[in-house]
Amino acid sequence: GAVVSQHPSWVICKSGTSVKIECRSLDFQATTMFWYRQFPKQSLMLMATSNEGSKATYEQGVEKDKFLINHASLTLSTLTVTSAHPEDSSFYICSATPTGYSYEQYFGPGTRLTVT
Amino acid sequence: AQSVTQLDSQVPVFEEAPVELRCNYSSSVSVYLFWYVQYPNQGLQLLLKYLSGSTLVKGINGFEAEFNKSQTSFHLRKPSVHISDTAEYFCAVSEYTGFQKLVFGTGTRLLVSP
Numbered sequence: 001g002a003v004v005s006q007h008p009s010w011v012i013c014k015s016g017t018s019v020k021i022e023c024r025s026l027d028f029q030a031t032t033m034f035w036y037r038q039f040p041k042q043s044l045m046l047m048a049t050s051n052e053g054s055k056a057t058y059e060q061g062v063e064k065d066k067f068l069i070n071h072a073s074l075t076l077s078t079l080t081v082t083s084a085h086p087e088d089s090s091f092y093i094c095s096a097t098p099t100g101y102s103y104e105q106y107f108g109p110g111t112r113l114t115v116t
Numbered sequence: 117a118q119s120v121t122q123l124d125s126q127v128p129v130f131e132e133a134p135v136e137l138r139c140n141y142s143s144s145v146s147v148y149l150f151w152y153v154q155y156p157n158q159g160l161q162l163l164l165k166y167l168s169g170s171t172l173v174k175g176i177n178g179f180e181a182e183f184n185k186s187q188t189s190f191h192l193r194k195p196s197v198h199i200s201d202t203a204e205y206f207c208a209v210s211e212y213t214g215f216q217k218l219v220f221g222t223g224t225r226l227l228v229s230p
Binding site for chain 1: 148152157158159160161162165167206210216217218219220221222223
């Protein structure tokens with residue numbers, strides 16, 4: 001149980017285009033989901049906290065207009081990287097907290113984004 | 117704000133030897149503590165967590181960790197490692213604020229050789 005999926009697992013896009021990454025909780029409902037960014041051989045940095053039905057809360061230094069987050073249902077959150085640039089290339093990981101279990105967090109397998 | 121320090125960026129060890137991965141944290145309030153493992157090009161898998169109660173926590177794959185409040189540490193141990201334990205290990209801390217917001221350490225690469 002407690003499986004989180006991400007789609008796509010790997011994406012290449014051209015500079016200036018936008019790309020959407022989906023995060024789904026497959027067997028539980030998640031009121032809260034998180035988006036992280038991980039650079040090669042580095043730790044995870046929290047980008048934003050996404051709550052179902054409300055606006056995401058972004059961490060300091062994360063551009064809201066560039067990284068659009070939508071949490072439209074209890075099982076789906078999306079991250080859209082708008083007008084992508086090569087410096088946005090990274091490994092993006094989402095996690096989900098089951099509703100009612102605020103101390104549990106389950107991670108997706110990650111999405112490798114390469115911007116050319 | 118809380119922070120996590122993993123002093124060892126890489127720990128080489130021979131197969132079947134014991135290992136300890138160190139983690140120290142800083143926080144002004146009570147925290148929850150976690151250890152996650154990440155295999156190449158994969159997401160994170162929870163190894164174990166400390167929420168309350170017994171300070172010795174047992175997790176999956178034979179790992180365990182001990183919460184030491186006075187030393188603000190949460191070191192991860194395994195008495196006998198396998199080649200398959202080669203991975204990146206992250207320590208994380210969370211202050212309970214109604215939902216979990218994790219702060220991760222920089223990770224320790226465990227390299228198990230035959």
